[in-house]
Amino acid sequence: MFGLVNPSLGCLADRYYLSKFSTFGIFIISGLTLRSDEIGAAAEAWPVGIFGLGSILLFTPFFSKLILQLQLQPQEFVTGLAIFSCMPTTLSSGVALTRLAGGNSALALAMTLVSSLLGILVVPFSISMFIANGVGVSVPTEQLFRSLILTLLVPLLVGKVFRETFKGLAVFIDQNRKLLSMISALLLGLVPWIQVSRSRALLLMVKPAVFLVAVGMGALLHLILLAFNALSIQGLSAVSGGKKSVFAKRENASALLIVASQKTLPVMVAVVEQLGGALGESGLLVLPCVAAHLNQIIIDSFLVNFLLREEPSVNKAKVA
Numbered sequence: 001m002f003g004l005v006n007p008s009l010g011c012l013a014d015r016y017y018l019s020k021f022s023t024f025g026i027f028i029i030s031g032l033t034l035r036s037d038e039i040g041a042a043a044e045a046w047p048v049g050i051f052g053l054g055s056i057l058l059f060t061p062f063f064s065k066l067i068l069q070l071q072l073q074p075q076e077f078v079t080g081l082a083i084f085s086c087m088p089t090t091l092s093s094g095v096a097l098t099r100l101a102g103g104n105s106a107l108a109l110a111m112t113l114v115s116s117l118l119g120i121l122v123v124p125f126s127i128s129m130f131i132a133n134g135v136g137v138s139v140p141t142e143q144l145f146r147s148l149i150l151t152l153l154v155p156l157l158v159g160k161v162f163r164e165t166f167k168g169l170a171v172f173i174d175q176n177r178k179l180l181s182m183i184s185a186l187l188l189g190l191v192p193w194i195q196v197s198r199s200r201a202l203l204l205m206v207k208p209a210v211f212l213v214a215v216g217m218g219a220l221l222h223l224i225l226l227a228f229n230a231l232s233i234q235g236l237s238a239v240s241g242g243k244k245s246v247f248a249k250r251e252n253a254s255a256l257l258i259v260a261s262q263k264t265l266p267v268m269v270a271v272v273e274q275l276g277g278a279l280g281e282s283g284l285l286v287l288p289c290v291a292a293h294l295n296q297i298i299i300d301s302f303l304v305n306f307l308l309r310e311e312p313s314v315n316k317a318k319v320a
Helices: 007-015 018-032 036-040 043-067 075-085 093-100 105-135 141-165 167-175 177-198 208-239 250-259 265-275 282-319
Strands: none
Touching (some): 007 018, 007 177, 018 141, 043 075, 043 105, 043 208, 043 250, 075 105, 075 282, 105 141, 105 265, 141 167, 208 250
């Protein structure tokens, strides 16, 4: 709203590349808060993690083809959601919600970390294969790959190195995780503000009803991903040992369902920034994805409550 009412400040921030600095800061914080010891605890559930990575980076991007079949003006709303479906999982909310649900948070963290790193390799090719061909443009894959390494991987590694090098810093980080989460959220909030400010003229041309349709499409996309992963968990459990399967274990299933069904906004914004308008106006591409990002957190909050209500009955069954 601030970007729509007074775009001058946001345009000034865009002129000085503040959005790139904010994305860099988000991944610095992600590296600072990343605990190495938790990753080792996910080793037992490695088959679940492998499928989760396949779902995040290989299977769910196929849904972008279906999204592109939808007709909506401006076309950037559809293209933006298609790009969003090709992204890795969220950097923090998936792990946080998994913890709240009593799931395997170490597995969630491992899938988050590895999908973010592999996503740098896979995302440019996914966009080229599923989206760029569909809209008749070519994506500078090599340039995008290099840019993602500098924007995402480097700050993530820098933050992690600082955490491991200075133990006092690690203690401070762990004691102030809520503060760092707020800073990360603030940095993330700068991104849509700048995008809206620079695209104000175009956004004012969009009918509110059209934007609401785009919001609904984003929510529907997340529900489809949840359904796909839930059915996959059931099928994999059935063929790999039934109730004794590693996929049937409640903690693992919760982590897989939540993490593999979410998509990250910061990486999507970084990708759109590097496309330089090749797939449309960046502000219009990002706007429905901001809503989709918030919707998936809201929807999964209800899912967490459902899983927590189910837990007592599971424990009673174990006792019996």
